[in-house]
Amino acid sequence: MSEIRILIVEDQTMLASALATLLGYEKDFRIVATAENGVSALEILAEEKVDLVLTDIEMPEMDGISLTQEISKKHPLVRTIILTTFARTGYLQRAMQAGANGYLLKDNKVDALANIIHQIYAGETVVSPELAISNWNAKDPLTERERQILRLIEIGEPTARIATAINLSKGTVRNYLSEAISKLDAKNRIDAARIARKKGWL
Amino acid sequence: MSEIRILIVEDQTMLASALATLLGYEKDFRIVATAENGVSALEILAEEKVDLVLTDIEMPEMDGISLTQEISKKHPLVRTIILTTFARTGYLQRAMQAGANGYLLKDNKVDALANIIHQIYAGETVVSPELAISNWNAKDPLTERERQILRLIEIGEPTARIATAINLSKGTVRNYLSEAISKLDAKNRIDAARIARKKGWL
DNA sequence: TTACGGATATGACAAATGTCACCTTAAATT
DNA sequence: AATTTAAGGTGACATTTGTCATATCCGTAA
Numbered sequence: 001m002s003e004i005r006i007l008i009v010e011d012q013t014m015l016a017s018a019l020a021t022l023l024g025y026e027k028d029f030r031i032v033a034t035a036e037n038g039v040s041a042l043e044i045l046a047e048e049k050v051d052l053v054l055t056d057i058e059m060p061e062m063d064g065i066s067l068t069q070e071i072s073k074k075h076p077l078v079r080t081i082i083l084t085t086f087a088r089t090g091y092l093q094r095a096m097q098a099g100a101n102g103y104l105l106k107d108n109k110v111d112a113l114a115n116i117i118h119q120i121y122a123g124e125t126v127v128s129p130e131l132a133i134s135n136w137n138a139k140d141p142l143t144e145r146e147r148q149i150l151r152l153i154e155i156g157e158p159t160a161r162i163a164t165a166i167n168l169s170k171g172t173v174r175n176y177l178s179e180a181i182s183k184l185d186a187k188n189r190i191d192a193a194r195i196a197r198k199k200g201w202l
Numbered sequence: 203m204s205e206i207r208i209l210i211v212e213d214q215t216m217l218a219s220a221l222a223t224l225l226g227y228e229k230d231f232r233i234v235a236t237a238e239n240g241v242s243a244l245e246i247l248a249e250e251k252v253d254l255v256l257t258d259i260e261m262p263e264m265d266g267i268s269l270t271q272e273i274s275k276k277h278p279l280v281r282t283i284i285l286t287t288f289a290r291t292g293y294l295q296r297a298m299q300a301g302a303n304g305y306l307l308k309d310n311k312v313d314a315l316a317n318i319i320h321q322i323y324a325g326e327t328v329v330s331p332e333l334a335i336s337n338w339n340a341k342d343p344l345t346e347r348e349r350q351i352l353r354l355i356e357i358g359e360p361t362a363r364i365a366t367a368i369n370l371s372k373g374t375v376r377n378y379l380s381e382a383i384s385k386l387d388a389k390n391r392i393d394a395a396r397i398a399r400k401k402g403w404l
Numbered sequence: 405t406t407a408c409g410g411a412t413a414t415g416a417c418a419a420a421t422g423t424c425a426c427c428t429t430a431a432a433t434t
Numbered sequence: 435a436a437t438t439t440a441a442g443g444t445g446a447c448a449t450t451t452g453t454c455a456t457a458t459c460c461g462t463a464a
Contacts, residue, residue, distance in 0.1 A: 014221075017312050021224060175422095178424085186358065188421080194358050376451070378412095380451090384453090390420085
């Protein structure tokens with residue numbers, strides 16, 4: 001049986017190196033490389049043969065979900081496993097839609113990982129049970145515009161600057177915000193951004 | 203030479219288990235236990251002999267800085283190493299004041315950890331170089347009231363509710379916010395909360 | 405005692421925010 | 435061709451937010 005060639009994408013160096021070392025002990029695993037964001041991961045994928053990518057979600061430059069999308073497009077044979085802290089339904093849905101083969105929480109022992117990697121390499125889809133349950137209850141009610149604006153709200157941009165940034169009138173931006181606030185049942189724009197973020201919709 | 207008895211406090215199970223395994227390979231380290239927050243860490247400290255605690259900062263129940271304070275008080279001989287993602291000067295300062303013997307970023311390879319643990323066990327104080335540099339330049343300009351209010355702003359509370367919550371008049375709350383915004387050179391309350399959070403002042 | 409500084413409050417004003425009803429334009433649907 | 439729908443815009447209005455000058459109360463230093 002041939003070895004499984006694995007690429008680890010994780011911006012927290014300590015975890016990345018620990019995973020590389022520990023998974024490297026498995027006889028049939030070969031850690032090809034570790035990358036600290038999606039962009040460098042894609043560079044490696046273009047050059048090296050990789051069977052399976054283990055990736056975090058929240059990373060600088062390019063996040064794990066966009067990476068998964070790119071992999072589905074450019075390297076359809078490569079399996080992708082999302083490994084994240086966040087049990088957010090929004091993330092899970094987007095990850096699966098992007099073509100992920102597994103979605104695991106960092107809330108598991110490393111030991112469990114090796115087995116799961118084998119399962120997924122064999123063609124199964126694995127989702128952390130914590131998520132499988134609370135899965136299809138609430139889905140993202142926001143439009144792309146609303147999400148876009150909330151992302152700017154989060155970093156403290158006032159209406160006027162948001163309007164300029166995305167080429168809309170101030171009034172329209174306020175209309176979208178008003179909609180978002182009402183959809184999310186929030187107290188104000190800050191609350192709306194917070195709620196959306198917590199659900200994994202941003 | 204006797205072994206160094208280590209307690210790992212980290213809420214991200216995957217990293218905790220990985221560290222436990224990897225550090226456990228060192229001949230003179232003995233991983234006594236892993237805890238997932240400060241409270242259970244203190245319980246273990248009360249029962250087991252521990253020489254050194256390796257702790258995260260952001261955890262549920264009791265954070266790593268409060269834990270460090272408690273350890274300094276109740277177990278003054280135990281060394282404490284903070285291990286965190288955040289290169290925030292505010293965290294560093296508070297950690298050192300709480301009596302930490304080391305402050306490391308999760309941005310290092312695991313290999314480096316073993317050496318540093320030896321150094322710290324030998325009595326040295328170790329701070330990640332990334333932090334040592336940009337250290338004493340900016341210190342928290344906020345008053346306790348301002349911090350308190352910014353923490354409520356973060357979760358989307360409007361002025362009126364904040365005023366009720368902390369027994370001040372609406373006007374006073376707005377005055378404190380105005381002060382905070384100006385001190386932090388922020389665009390508005392959201393921006394102020396964001397900046398303060400990023401610096402580790404909340 | 406008096407003076408000073410800190411914490412809190414008030415009022416006034418401008419600017420930003422939240423809500424709503426209604427308008428325009430350009431697809432997409434029938 | 436007529437109609438619906440989606441995306442964006444406008445104007446009006448009430449509320450909230452941000453700024454500032456000024457005031458009160460209290461404890462402490464001179």
